[in-house]
Amino acid sequence: MATDPKILDSVRCKEIGRSCACYNLRRAARATTRLYDDFLRPSGLRSTQYSMLMVARLRGPVTLTKLAEMTVTERTTLTRNLTILEKKGLIVIEPGKDRRERQVSITELGLEVLIAAVPLWEAAQAHIEQGLGGDRMDSLLKGLSEIISRSCDR
Amino acid sequence: MATDPKILDSVRCKEIGRSCACYNLRRAARATTRLYDDFLRPSGLRSTQYSMLMVARLRGPVTLTKLAEMTVTERTTLTRNLTILEKKGLIVIEPGKDRRERQVSITELGLEVLIAAVPLWEAAQAHIEQGLGGDRMDSLLKGLSEIISRSCDR
DNA sequence: ACTCGAAGCATGTATATACACCTAATTCGC
DNA sequence: GCGAATTAGGTGTATATACATGCTTCGAGT
Numbered sequence: 158m159a160t161d162p163k164i165l166d167s168v169r170c171k172e173i174g175r176s177c178a179c180y181n182l183r184r185a186a187r188a189t190t191r192l193y194d195d196f197l198r199p200s201g202l203r204s205t206q207y208s209m210l211m212v213a214r215l216r217g218p219v220t221l222t223k224l225a226e227m228t229v230t231e232r233t234t235l236t237r238n239l240t241i242l243e244k245k246g247l248i249v250i251e252p253g254k255d256r257r258e259r260q261v262s263i264t265e266l267g268l269e270v271l272i273a274a275v276p277l278w279e280a281a282q283a284h285i286e287q288g289l290g291g292d293r294m295d296s297l298l299k300g301l302s303e304i305i306s307r308s309c310d311r
Numbered sequence: 312m313a314t315d316p317k318i319l320d321s322v323r324c325k326e327i328g329r330s331c332a333c334y335n336l337r338r339a340a341r342a343t344t345r346l347y348d349d350f351l352r353p354s355g356l357r358s359t360q361y362s363m364l365m366v367a368r369l370r371g372p373v374t375l376t377k378l379a380e381m382t383v384t385e386r387t388t389l390t391r392n393l394t395i396l397e398k399k400g401l402i403v404i405e406p407g408k409d410r411r412e413r414q415v416s417i418t419e420l421g422l423e424v425l426i427a428a429v430p431l432w433e434a435a436q437a438h439i440e441q442g443l444g445g446d447r448m449d450s451l452l453k454g455l456s457e458i459i460s461r462s463c464d465r
Numbered sequence: 466a467c468t469c470g471a472a473g474c475a476t477g478t479a480t481a482t483a484c485a486c487c488t489a490a491t492t493c494g495c
Numbered sequence: 496g497c498g499a500a501t502t503a504g505g506t507g508t509a510t511a512t513a514c515a516t517g518c519t520t521c522g523a524g525t
Contacts, residue, residue: 228338
């Protein structure tokens with residue numbers, strides 16, 4: 158494994174495409190995001206927005222920090238992503254008892270939009286599952302879960 | 312599967328966290344990107360930049376469109392990502408015989424930076440592989456490959 | 466050689482992501 | 496209670512990503 162770093166032979170180079178977890182996860186994320194975005198388009202939601210709305214519906218009201226942990230997103234990223242949803246009237250962000258905190262909740266409108274988007278999400282999901290098969294899908298999701306744990310554990 | 316879209320019960324909601332390929336791939340991509348970025352920091356390269364440089368080294372000179380296909384990236388995204396590498400002097404983008412095309416090649420400096428970054432990438436990669444084990448890593452990568460194919464095939 | 470559709474790219478705009486740094490509110494040690 | 500450390504969050508800046516649109520160049524057909 159510990160070869161001379163001065164030698165950058167093609168065997169070494171090919172690793173990026175064949176074995177790099179980051180590169181391949183990013184490629185897969187781009188590919189699936191485009192697919193889901195495409196299916197979700199009639200709803201006006203992007204993939205990220207759909208999942209954020211769904212988490213808000215399931216776990217809300219919830220603080221920014223909790224939401225960031227759940228979604229493995231930087232708090233500051235979340236702030237900006239949620240601002241977009243708030244401007245659309247799909248969520249509200251209110252101060253909690255602890256006045257440092259911000260509680261995120263889905264609105265009536267947000268719920269309506271979300272409900273309308275569910276069948277679109279199901280279609281995208283079905284497209285993927287039919288291509289992979291349920292078993293491989295499950296083991297893939299399990300692998301993703303493990304790699305998230307491992308990446309966050311430092 | 313085809314339940315009433317008006318009913319957004321919690322069973323349905325939980326699907327996003329448990330089964331959504333897009334959501335979980337994006338979460339995993341964020342997690343691993345942070346890990347690799349962290350390891351790569353001394354090199355001055357981000358994960359995306361590292362992989363782009365490596366592909367340029369392996370496949371270059373190559374046109375934007377080809378590079379976009381290989382990396383499953385929008386051509387227009389690639390244009391901006393490569394501009395950053397070009398400004399750093401790590402690659403050059405030159406017109407080809409066909410003057411519509413742009414050929415991307417790694418520079419001497421780019422190669423030096425890349426070579427310096429390889430051990431850092433190896434450390435990040437090792438961290439992940441040690442956590443998962445080689446077998447699970449392989450099956451995960453295989454799954455990613457399949458999901459990319461399925462996502463792009465529409 | 467001329468035209469026209471196709472191929473290859475760039476730009477405008479919007480969203481997504483993260484780090485460094487900053488402010489405000491809370492909690493803890495005394 | 497008071498001050499320091501901690502916690503929750505926002506802003507500035509940079510990168511990453513994609514769609515709609517428009518421009519240039521090429522090749523095929525006449």
